[in-house]
Amino acid sequence: MADRQITHASEEDIRNETLMIWVNGRVVPKAEATVSVYDSGFMLGDGVWEGLRLYDGRWSFLDEHMDRLFEAAKAIDLDIGLDRAGVVAALEQTRAANDMTTDAHARLMVTRGVKTRPFQHPALSRQGPTIVIIMEHSTPKIARPVRLATVPHLRGLPMTQDPKLNSHSKLNCILACIAAEKAGADEALMLDIHGFVNTTNACNFFIVRKGAVWTSTGDYCMNGITRQKVIDLCRANDIPVFERNFSLVDTYGADEAFLTGTFGAQTPVSEIDGRQIGDGRMGPVTQRLRALYKALVTP
Numbered sequence: 001m002a003d004r005q006i007t008h009a010s011e012e013d014i015r016n017e018t019l020m021i022w023v024n025g026r027v028v029p030k031a032e033a034t035v036s037v038y039d040s041g042f043m044l045g046d047g048v049w050e051g052l053r054l055y056d057g058r059w060s061f062l063d064e065h066m067d068r069l070f071e072a073a074k075a076i077d078l079d080i081g082l083d084r085a086g087v088v089a090a091l092e093q094t095r096a097a098n099d100m101t102t103d104a105h106a107r108l109m110v111t112r113g114v115k116t117r118p119f120q121h122p123a124l125s126r127q128g129p130t131i132v133i134i135m136e137h138s139t140p141k142i143a144r145p146v147r148l149a150t151v152p153h154l155r156g157l158p159m160t161q162d163p164k165l166n167s168h169s170k171l172n173c174i175l176a177c178i179a180a181e182k183a184g185a186d187e188a189l190m191l192d193i194h195g196f197v198n199t200t201n202a203c204n205f206f207i208v209r210k211g212a213v214w215t216s217t218g219d220y221c222m223n224g225i226t227r228q229k230v231i232d233l234c235r236a237n238d239i240p241v242f243e244r245n246f247s248l249v250d251t252y253g254a255d256e257a258f259l260t261g262t263f264g265a266q267t268p269v270s271e272i273d274g275r276q277i278g279d280g281r282m283g284p285v286t287q288r289l290r291a292l293y294k295a296l297v298t299p
């Protein structure tokens with residue numbers, strides 16, 4: 001599609017061609033950074049990950065990211081093999097190897113590791129986890145506010161691959177994204193099992209109605225760190241904020257809509273299912289929250 005806009009778009013940066021990547025304790029050039037074809041992550045999507053950002057020499061919300069990583073690993077019964085200090089040291093090693101100080105994004109991935117045979121049973125993963133950190137120079141750049149399309153793929157109940165898990169198996173979200181693209185949109189707006197508006201395939205979702213900020217109850221979606229920071233910022237700055245159920249009727253009629261995520265912070269939405277949201281441009285509440293969030297990550 002000629003007018004394609006992905007929510008994780010960033011400025012071209014030639015330095016990203018020659019990155020150093022952390023693979024199981026070694027920092028190696030991008031071209032040599034590989035994992036086994038027997039890896040549990042490659043074979044089965046059996047792993048968890050975190051996306052983090054570095055601004056002005058500081059990892060944003062590092063404690064929250066470490067909490068979520070270790071919680072997810074525990075939930076899938078995966079021993080990361082490093083304690084929190086060890087994971088942070090690995091991030092720092094990657095940062096230093098790439099001489100990065102700001103505007104960088106890290107994807108930290110932990111899988112159940114190399115399997116002895118190519119089958120599902122976790123007991124076949126006997127060699128310890130595979131840990132990889134890809135860190136890129138990354139300044140988000142979107143040419144225009146994003147367009148969303150509602151898709152048939154739902155955010156499920158927690159007993160079916162809890163949507164709170166940042167797992168390597170993203171197929172439900174990927175199918176949602178494909179459906180949205182085929183409908184001419186950039187990203188998918190996903191409903192929960194009751195039909196309430198929940199989240200997008202890769203970001204959390206907010207609307208603004210009459211000066212108040214609404215987001216889903218938090219059930220069925222990723223417990224996004226940026227989502228929580230936006231809620232906290234609203235509360236600290238006397239912006240009414242509600243975590244509640246709402247429908248597509250409320251959503252189409254919103255004055256503003258935006259997405260949140262570590263990568264893009266707050267990304268404006270111009271259109272949902274062919275309905276223009278507000279005047280189709282970034283609205284004043286979204287602008288204000290972006291400024292407040294920027295001040296939070298770059299004090």
Ligand SMILES: Cc1ncc(COP(=O)(O)O)c(C=O)c1O
Nearest residue numbers: 202203204222224225226261262
């Ligand atoms: C499905 C989904 N929703 C939302 C988010 C945003 O979460 P955060 O704000 O912690 O980056 C992510 C990021 O990992 C995600 O995968």
